Amino acid sequence: MELRSIHYFVAIAEVGNISTAAVKLRIAQPALTRHIKQLEGELNTILFNRLARGVQLTASGREFLEYAYRIVNEVAQARQEITGLSSKPK
Amino acid sequence: MELRSIHYFVAIAEVGNISTAAVKLRIAQPALTRHIKQLEGELNTILFNRLARGVQLTASGREFLEYAYRIVNEVAQARQEITGLSSKPK
DNA sequence: CGACTTTACGGGTCGCGTAAGTATA
């Protein structure tokens, strides 16, 4: 499980379809599909129901989304805090 | 910044030297050095002081370690929770 | 049948391990 995949997952969840998310993320749709598939494989869980007009979070997906937000926030906070330290010399 | 690098960072911090951590992590020392270098590059911060007999956390390193633990825990929790769901069918 | 997702496939890049180099006590 990698942070990039989590970011991708969040983007798709927010947009509701893979194609649009791919444009936003500046990658091709197939690559995005693969990331999600891999994530689902690692978690052994389906995160999205595939519909004709996009995707929709499953119950597991909704739960994972909460963790995803928490993780992303932690990371952003860490980065900001630590990077900030270097600009305050000693 | 990737989760793997964070795990590696934690392992080194706990052991106090890169070589031993590499053995535990089942990768070669140079690979581990590179991961940490990259992490330091991304954070624009030195995380370890390199000593003759291993490495030691800097102040920034100690701070980052706290975030690292939090992130790793969140991820472990998410994985466990979500993977667990799949075994409880509907 | 139209919009979206998935699979196939070749190509480029990134990361790994081995080996050589550097530094410090």
Place this chain on the structure above:
DNA sequence: TATACTTACGCGACCCGTAAAGTCG
């Protein structure tokens, strides 16, 4: 000079994008 970290380098694996195929309302 012994121990540990770093840099060099060649190779294999992984990931990406394009193109083709599949799926569902």
